[in-house]
Amino acid sequence: MQKDSTQERIKQVALILFARKGFEGTSLSDIASGVGIKKPSLYAHYKSKEDLFLGVIHKVSVDYNEFVIRTVEERSDQNPEDQLYHLLHKNTNYLRNDEMGLIFKRMMLFPPESLRADIYDMFEKTENVMREVIKSILIKMVPDDEWEQVFDAYLCLLDGVFEQVFYYSPEEHQKRLENSWTVFIQGVHRKEEM
Amino acid sequence: MQKDSTQERIKQVALILFARKGFEGTSLSDIASGVGIKKPSLYAHYKSKEDLFLGVIHKVSVDYNEFVIRTVEERSDQNPEDQLYHLLHKNTNYLRNDEMGLIFKRMMLFPPESLRADIYDMFEKTENVMREVIKSILIKMVPDDEWEQVFDAYLCLLDGVFEQVFYYSPEEHQKRLENSWTVFIQGVHRKEEM
DNA sequence: GTCTATACCGAGATAGAC
DNA sequence: GTCTATCTCGGTATAGAC
Numbered sequence: 001m002q003k004d005s006t007q008e009r010i011k012q013v014a015l016i017l018f019a020r021k022g023f024e025g026t027s028l029s030d031i032a033s034g035v036g037i038k039k040p041s042l043y044a045h046y047k048s049k050e051d052l053f054l055g056v057i058h059k060v061s062v063d064y065n066e067f068v069i070r071t072v073e074e075r076s077d078q079n080p081e082d083q084l085y086h087l088l089h090k091n092t093n094y095l096r097n098d099e100m101g102l103i104f105k106r107m108m109l110f111p112p113e114s115l116r117a118d119i120y121d122m123f124e125k126t127e128n129v130m131r132e133v134i135k136s137i138l139i140k141m142v143p144d145d146e147w148e149q150v151f152d153a154y155l156c157l158l159d160g161v162f163e164q165v166f167y168y169s170p171e172e173h174q175k176r177l178e179n180s181w182t183v184f185i186q187g188v189h190r191k192e193e194m
Numbered sequence: 195m196q197k198d199s200t201q202e203r204i205k206q207v208a209l210i211l212f213a214r215k216g217f218e219g220t221s222l223s224d225i226a227s228g229v230g231i232k233k234p235s236l237y238a239h240y241k242s243k244e245d246l247f248l249g250v251i252h253k254v255s256v257d258y259n260e261f262v263i264r265t266v267e268e269r270s271d272q273n274p275e276d277q278l279y280h281l282l283h284k285n286t287n288y289l290r291n292d293e294m295g296l297i298f299k300r301m302m303l304f305p306p307e308s309l310r311a312d313i314y315d316m317f318e319k320t321e322n323v324m325r326e327v328i329k330s331i332l333i334k335m336v337p338d339d340e341w342e343q344v345f346d347a348y349l350c351l352l353d354g355v356f357e358q359v360f361y362y363s364p365e366e367h368q369k370r371l372e373n374s375w376t377v378f379i380q381g382v383h384r385k386e387e388m
Numbered sequence: 389g390t391c392t393a394t395a396c397c398g399a400g401a402t403a404g405a406c
Numbered sequence: 407g408t409c410t411a412t413c414t415c416g417g418t419a420t421a422g423a424c
Binding site for chain 1: 407408409410411
Binding site for chain 2: 020021024106110112113127148149150153155156158159160161162163164167175179180182183184185187188189190191
């Protein structure tokens, strides 16, 4: 598994272009010229555009799952609230800065019609990874029969914050993230008092 | 302004197709055959595909703004909490059932590259409509210097709930909406107690 | 305004030499 | 594995008759 094989470089270039311009919006010519080869040479490595796309998406899916697990482990010694906050922040940065995040979300929301089933299969496990990892944090801070409610609210927070990455400047976005987090965590704490 | 003019029917068909398959994924042949005319006839009404697209988007933008205002007015006699909850629900249904919602969000998140600037200009006022309308509700329930924090959290809730429309079944989605709402409104109430 | 016919282009994909 | 040359298809768009 060489890291600099042409195969790998094609995937890297394709990742960026698919993320920015979508599946239909990206042409094989674009990809080939980004890699520095001619279009037909791509077919020595992938048997079709869709085949290449699935290769890219698979890589992205694996990377995101690893990212989530790694990020939570980084703060496994801290209190649950800090862990949740840390994940919220890291997740936002990942989605903002990394082409991985961009393409991940684009394909979750608006997959190319012909590949919809494949993509949903591939990403199905991501929800489960999130669930297990976040559950392990939540059961330390709320009663056993309520972690799922907070889980849903937290995932909604992640999704909302993600979406806003596209609309606002980094500063404005940061402000909104903090405000949304504050209301969320107050809601969770109120639970503890009841 | 006839409602059944060919112009209008073209826009209706184009709206549905653009929403489902995106700008690049939709061809003028698709649109023409949906309308029941031949492809070149489209050019009697719109001077290009991009021109048609902008026409559709404009209609969508206006409709969404009107929807938000109308929905809040429907419950203007009720207490603020019910108003917020009502808007959350209606907004979700609008985004789920109406092609308007689908295309609105698709184009906010992933506009076709060449039209990005036009689209962002067109949608800029939506945020302001939301801000004014929701502010008028919030100032009745939280201190004057805190409505903006709750506004940010509420908009994040709307965005998160919207995004999840794509992932989950209606039942699962409804459950998550209720849970997210509960944590949100508890966070807001805790503010009142402090 | 709608049609047929067509121009033009760029897309994805293949053949076959090197 | 990479190239040039080429194929086929479907896209956007235009010309011009009715």
